Amino acid sequence: MAEAMSFVKGLKCKECGAEQPVAPRAICEDCFGPLEVTYDYAALARTFDRDRVTARPRSMWRFRELLPVDGERILGEEVGGTPLVRADRLAARLGVRELYVKNDAVNFPTLSFKDRVVSVALTKAREFGMTTVGCASTGNLANAVAAQGVRHGFETCILVPEDLEAAKILGTTVFGARLVGVKGDYDQVNRLCSQIADRFGWGIVNVNLRPFYGEGSKTVGYEIAEQLGWKAPANVVCCMAGGSLITKIAKGFGELAELGFIDKSPTAFHGAQATGCNPIVTAVKDGSGEIRPVKARTIARSLAIGNPADGYYAARLIRDSGGQAEDASDTEIVDGIRLLAETEGIFTETAGGVTVAVAKKLIEQGRLSRTEPIVLVITGNGLKTMEALTSTAAVYPVIEPRLEAFEKTMARADAAAAAKSAAAAGATEAGAGPTISAFAAPSSFVTSSNSAVPPAPNHGRTSWPSR
Amino acid sequence: MAIQVRIPSVLRRQTEGAETVSLEGATIGEILMSLETRYEGLKGKLCGPQGEIRRFVNIYINDNDVRLLGGPTTKVSEGDEVTIIPAVAGG
Numbered sequence: 001m002a003e004a005m006s007f008v009k010g011l012k013c014k015e016c017g018a019e020q021p022v023a024p025r026a027i028c029e030d031c032f033g034p035l036e037v038t039y040d041y042a043a044l045a046r047t048f049d050r051d052r053v054t055a056r057p058r059s060m061w062r063f064r065e066l067l068p069v070d071g072e073r074i075l076g077e078e079v080g081g082t083p084l085v086r087a088d089r090l091a092a093r094l095g096v097r098e099l100y101v102k103n104d105a106v107n108f109p110t111l112s113f114k115d116r117v118v119s120v121a122l123t124k125a126r127e128f129g130m131t132t133v134g135c136a137s138t139g140n141l142a143n144a145v146a147a148q149g150v151r152h153g154f155e156t157c158i159l160v161p162e163d164l165e166a167a168k169i170l171g172t173t174v175f176g177a178r179l180v181g182v183k184g185d186y187d188q189v190n191r192l193c194s195q196i197a198d199r200f201g202w203g204i205v206n207v208n209l210r211p212f213y214g215e216g217s218k219t220v221g222y223e224i225a226e227q228l229g230w231k232a233p234a235n236v237v238c239c240m241a242g243g244s245l246i247t248k249i250a251k252g253f254g255e256l257a258e259l260g261f262i263d264k265s266p267t268a269f270h271g272a273q274a275t276g277c278n279p280i281v282t283a284v285k286d287g288s289g290e291i292r293p294v295k296a297r298t299i300a301r302s303l304a305i306g307n308p309a310d311g312y313y314a315a316r317l318i319r320d321s322g323g324q325a326e327d328a329s330d331t332e333i334v335d336g337i338r339l340l341a342e343t344e345g346i347f348t349e350t351a352g353g354v355t356v357a358v359a360k361k362l363i364e365q366g367r368l369s370r371t372e373p374i375v376l377v378i379t380g381n382g383l384k385t386m387e388a389l390t391s392t393a394a395v396y397p398v399i400e401p402r403l404e405a406f407e408k409t410m411a412r413a414d415a416a417a418a419a420k421s422a423a424a425a426g427a428t429e430a431g432a433g434p435t436i437s438a439f440a441a442p443s444s445f446v447t448s449s450n451s452a453v454p455p456a457p458n459h460g461r462t463s464w465p466s467r
Numbered sequence: 468m469a470i471q472v473r474i475p476s477v478l479r480r481q482t483e484g485a486e487t488v489s490l491e492g493a494t495i496g497e498i499l500m501s502l503e504t505r506y507e508g509l510k511g512k513l514c515g516p517q518g519e520i521r522r523f524v525n526i527y528i529n530d531n532d533v534r535l536l537g538g539p540t541t542k543v544s545e546g547d548e549v550t551i552i553p554a555v556a557g558g
Binding site: 015025026027029030031032033034114135136137138140141142184186187188190191193194195197198205206207210213214241242243244290291292293305307308309310312 | 473475476477478480512513521522523524525527530532534535550552553554555556557558
């Protein structure tokens with residue numbers, strides 16, 4: 001793109017309002033509050049319109065005027081532009097009328113929404129003349145910084161908790177990125193990274209590049225609104241780790257309304273966390289709005305941030321928008337992953353399982369409308385967190401390579417499916433709602449001992465095709 | 468009792484560039500008072516009018532967030548290291 005124009009005014013403290021020029025800094029010197037990028041919306045409104053957006057290739061950079069870059073050179077022009085899927089089968093299971101999935105599980109290049117924030121952060125790092133970039137990460141950000149950092153010629157240094165999921169480690173080192181495992185949880189990694197950013201002149205994307213990095217998340221909101229025909233949905237359900245994404249989606253809708261791209265229509269933002277790491281949910285539920293840090297214990301490793309930096313703002317947004325906050329147990333998270341997979345053919349990671357599980361819970365409890373549109377924000381890909389599922393999903397028959405053996409297996413599966421639906425019918429009569437149950441495996445079925453085997457493709461089917 | 472306190476870069480303009488300072492105090496509150504005595508105006512950046520630690524300031528004793536301990540009244544012991552760190556975004 002050869003359109004160099006910037007509408008950035010500068011950086012402004014979200015707490016005290018102090019203004020500062022654009023620089024690789026994230027913290028207000030006066031009150032420690034977070035700095036945020038401000039724009040000249042009046043000037044933007046004069047030159048930027050919907051036609052300009054839709055004339056460009058489908059990627060997050062369709063909205064480049066609303067992103068904090070100055071130069072012509074964009075790093076990661078292909079990032080974003082992910083599908084918004086109308087999820088009618090999941091809607092039917094949940095008993096709601098209009099449901100969508102914003103599917104960042106297929107983002108480019110590393111299958112999570114973090115590709116967006118990294119694209120902005122690296123573009124900015126290049127503008128600042130930085131040659132090394134890094135991050136503190138629970139995994140997805142590590143993958144995104146590694147892949148895009150290498151591609152755009154940066155040195156990389158990435159810090160993660162040492163015991164992350166195998167795919168998130170491999171999905172970082174495969175790019176040749178320098179990865180350092182830290183003995184501790186994410187909050188300890190974070191703290192160390194903050195000190196590293198202080199000591200070295202590196203661009204740590206979620207430390208000193210944070211104001212720019214965070215703006216990349218707004219594009220999730222822009223895209224949802226555009227894909228809905230230029231309108232904001234009545235409800236958004238979003239998982240929360242540090243709490244930034246949900247607030248940036250809201251900022252995205254707000255900016256589009258300000259520019260006249262969409263009508264000002266109030267969206268309720270619903271926040272989802274894991275029960276084993278729910279400081280933002282707690283802050284909403286106890287009415288204080290203040291974050292009390294926790295020690296995270298959950299299979300949703302990508303959400304395991306015990307001291308969420310944007311938690312206060314996320315809690316405030318949920319409250320002020322009339323949204324709900326809820327958490328999901330590890331079992332519910334796995335059920336959520338499977339529900340989305342079995343209904344919509346979308347395999348999300350544990351964080352997405354949290355979002356689905358919490359949406360289900362809110363709907364069942366009457367806290368989320370069954371008639372208004374709902375968008376579930378799915379942030380990452382299930383192939384990265386297979387550990388969460390392998391004990392329950394990798395169950396399938398293994399047979400001799402003979403037609404007779406296949407027919408015998410089919411007959412057994414039919415019988416098992418019939419028994420299962422009879423049991424389910426009984427449970428429904430007893431008043432239970434639709435549930436996701438494990439595949440009832442006959443004794444001749446085997447449970448794979450190989451943890452790398454993907455879930456069985458026939459999983460969750462109620463019957464085999466007729467022959 | 469002197470405690471080593473690590474100062475983040477965002478505050479080092481006020482500490483004449485010092486990365487660590489040695490301060491007297493038996494609690495976090497006392498240490499913050501010592502910091503104020505040495506570098507006037509610094510405590511106001513870290514604490515609100517009632518002396519509470521500001522929302523986006525994290526203070527650790529060794530590995531532990533003082534918010535999970537006793538806030539400003541948390542006791543410190545010989546050999547402890549106190550670290551002041553601004554909140555960092557998720558990842």
